[in-house]
Amino acid sequence: MKLTPLSYALIGLAIAEPRSGYALRKVFETTPLGSYSSSPGSIYPALAKLVALDLLKKSSTLDSNKMQFEATSTGRAILKNWLIQSVSLDTVASEVEIALLQFAFLETLDDPIITYAFLVSFEQAVSQHLKNLYTFTQSADGQKLSTHGRLAMENGIAGYEGHLTWVKHALPMFATPTK
Amino acid sequence: MKLTPLSYALIGLAIAEPRSGYALRKVFETTPLGSYSSSPGSIYPALAKLVALDLLKKSSTLDSNKMQFEATSTGRAILKNWLIQSVSLDTVASEVEIALLQFAFLETLDDPIITYAFLVSFEQAVSQHLKNLYTFTQSADGQKLSTHGRLAMENGIAGYEGHLTWVKHALPMFATPTK
């Protein structure tokens, strides 16, 4: 089952802490989370769909009667299945933010080994993509670039170099101590 | 008239050099351009729409009878109108790639003053956004972040710092010499 990033984000947030639809919207509005927006027209239909798929369910808090969304066990399984995917070159090339979303929600698994594996695959994919970008700049097409084109590419490359620096800094935080 | 980024990209490419629909698709496939894809199902309908709007027109090369798309004067005007927009905080926060697309096609205007103004607004927007991110990390919500959340934010911040470094490097290239 393939879901949209928004759906994964909703399940992940519901696992982290059951919330109402409105509270979920607020998260997208007030935190720099991926920047899914967050209009009622996107969130509520998405939530309804996730409930229909039995990945989320509505529940009430004990004391108050406030309704909130909670992940079902199927929902957790589906999310986990997504979380343990390693990062592909394609993802890095055209939608890095999704890899970062994945990283953020890896927290719900609370398993440093899986996080570590994720980061390794992220590092690999970023390195490969950078290699491809360098290759492009050397290629015939790359050499034809104007000042603007070259600068735009430099910007992109700098971004990926940043990701690389970041992952090298993040990796040791999840390293398993060798016996 | 508000167009999609893909449409602006198509017009920009057609201005840089008239091309067939197929050639336009190839650009998206073979260069790291924004990563618009590039399936026939997106390009051809978009081109048809631009022709209907009289922003592009089909033309034939003198010698061969190969058909290609060329920008109309309206098309150039619409693109220019988009290009001279300054970069907003919203754009930077949720769709920086679009600002970079804009930068790339500013080349078609061949006007260092406009490019310079664009870069200044970009720098401003990025600085402001960074300030907001820093503020968030200090806020109550920011302090609540887990290791994963904090790292994901660090990644985002590093990215914007990269943009800032980049723009400071790019700006002087378009500075007008003072008399």
Next chain:
DNA sequence: CCAACCATGTAAGCTGTTACATGATTGA
């Protein structure tokens, strides 16, 4: 001659956007 590539399109379906709509609660 046949595979690869040039070249252009259409149709179904899903997502998300924008805009509209409604009503309850709460704090100044």
Next chain:
DNA sequence: TCAATCATGTAACAGCTTACATGGTTGG
């Protein structure tokens, strides 16, 4: 009491993706 915010939705529409479909050209 009145504005803001909580809270949930719907409807129209635009856009992109995937998949299907077709046919010409060219080089090995």
